[in-house]
Amino acid sequence: MNSLLKIESLTKSYRLGASEVPVLRGLSLQVGAGEMVVIMGPSGSGKTTLLNCISGIDLPDSGKVTLQQKLVDYQSETERTRLRREQIGMVFQFFNLIPTLTARENVALPFLINGIRSKDSLKRVDDLLAEVGMSQRSDHLPFQLSGGEMQLVSIARALARRPALLLADEPTGNVNPHIGRSIMEILRATAKRENTGLLMVTHSPEHAAWADRICFLKDGQIADELHHEGQRDVLAPIHAKLLALEI
Ligand SMILES: Nc1ncnc2c1ncn2[C@@H]1O[C@H](COP(=O)(O)OP(=O)(O)OP(=O)(O)O)[C@@H](O)[C@H]1O
Ligand SMILES: [Mg+2]
Structure with missing residues (x-):
């Protein structure tokens, strides 16, 4: 597999008072271009920590992350910023839209912070809003949107600059089942059409079933994997696996 993202022996601990709490303990994982990978694991097992260490929101203690054949230097703040602006799109459980900007302005933000104000980028923003079904809501502020609608807008924002890698942390955790399904359709279609690598965390077996591969995170490592290989019934x-791993 031509790997887009390669994680080798990643470790991360948090200091709690006098003690160190190890969260990631030598975790290794790869995601290919156009591949949809899901991470499942118990609450507190380090799924969010893992995504935050990849994007540079948090800093890994040790280990190597290679993205698009280049080793990421997490010590460099410039590189961490560039990573999130140019290579990685992020979708969060609680949407993280800017409350004072409209839906359209939120989606346009990745262009604006990079000083891009071209006709093409404006068209891209409107195309994305149409793709996620939010054209009629473009002038709404986040508080004028439902939770599901906010998530659709935040997905459009994450995709604005065609990131090579999309990280999604429980994107369907706070939306109704109908929108949850639309979100899965959009994410999977994007991965396949744009050749985007997608790493998504979910607690939902139904949503995990959309992935090409499911990785089970336990005790700070990938304890097991499930490859789909086109099976229809992957829910069982x-x-x-969840039962066997006591997740
Ligand atoms: N900034 C922090 N300081 C100290 N401990 C932290 C910090 N962030 C996370 N932790 C701890 O690290 C562990 C992993 O947290 P994380 O948020 O990655 O779990 P998770 O797998 O995403 O859980 P959930 O499914 O509930 O979202 C938890 O025990 C948490 O308390
Ligand atoms: Mg989490």
Whole structure:
């Protein structure tokens, strides 16, 4: 597999008072271009920590992350910023839209902070709003949107600059089942059409079933994986793994 993202022996601990709490303990994982990978694991197992260490929101203690054949230097703040502006799109559980900007302005933000104000970028913003079904809501402020609508807008924002890698932390955790399904359709279609690598965390076996591969995070490492290989009924195998791993 031509790997887009390669994570090798990643470790991360948090200091709590006098003690160190190890969260990631030598975790290794790869995501290919156009591949949709899901991470499942118990609450507190380090799924959000892992995504934050990849994007540079948080800093790993040790280990290597290679993105598009280049080793990421997390010590460099410039590189961390560039990573999030140019290579990685992020979708959060609680949307993280800017409350004072409209839906359209939120989606346009990745262009504006890079000083891009071209006709093409404005068209891209409107195309994305149409793709996620939010054209009629473009002038709404976030508080005038439902939770599901906010998430659709935040997905459009994450995709604005065609990131090579999309990280999604429980993108369907706070939306109704109908929008949850639309979100899965959009994410999967984007990964396949744009050749985007997608790494998504979810607690939902139904949503995990959309992935090409499911990685189970336990005790700070990937404890097991499930490859789809076009099987139709993957729900039963997912439930079996969750049960076996006591997740
Ligand atoms: N900034 C921090 N300082 C100290 N401990 C932290 C910090 N962030 C996370 N932790 C701890 O690290 C562990 C992993 O947290 P993380 O948020 O990555 O879990 P998670 O797998 O995403 O859980 P959930 O499914 O509930 O979202 C938890 O025990 C948490 O308390
Ligand atoms: Mg989390």
